[in-house]
Amino acid sequence: MIEFDLHVHSIFSKCGIHTVLELLERAKEIGIKGFAVTDHGLTIGGRLNNPFFERFRSPCQSVKILKGVECNLLDGDGNIDVPHMFMNFLDIVLLGIHPNTAKGQSKDAYTNMLVAAMRKNPCVDIISHPNDPHYPVDYKRLAQTAKSMGVALELNNSKILYARTETQSAVDLVQACKDEGCMIAVNSDTHAIHELGLDDSVRPILESLRFPNELIVNRDEKSALEFIDSRKGNKS
């Protein structure tokens, strides 16, 4: 179980199913300490909700709720659809390659796009699902850049759970992060409520490769909040 899940979608995503309060109820039920609501950027149907960012507070002391976004690449020049108007309210920014980016390009091309985006946008904290088979990337080069910028690469439970990528891709990603000393975020990428906090599909990979626990940014609540706090200065 992920004690602090940093990638969760609500109905503020076009593909989302549940309200934030339903997610909160589930978090209480399974006993996790918190989660980040990271709905999609506007380019792929995110409905980023003004009052949520400006006014919402978790009504439950035992479960922390962070405010975030999962952004998209807009081009190859490093531009992303991060909602600048909410920057002061954002605890966490994920960046992933999604279907608004054309498929069929080279590994180098996608790697260059993510590297450019990380360099241009210090607000990005985590690269989500870098092992999407539609958008292959050079894990070593991505891990080197991420490490140099204090960014974590995501080990995404849903991609393996729903066989949307080969397990080997996650193995290769984790190995590259280990080799380069790059941080990993273990996230569920929850859309359906039972997925919240799940890491069963990727935990064995971390264990079999003996990935250093101290490089997992959300290994527990404390480390997750320290990671968020350390990145705060980049959100302006």
Ligand SMILES: [Zn+2]
């Ligand atoms: Zn995504």
Ligand SMILES: [Zn+2]
């Ligand atoms: Zn997602």
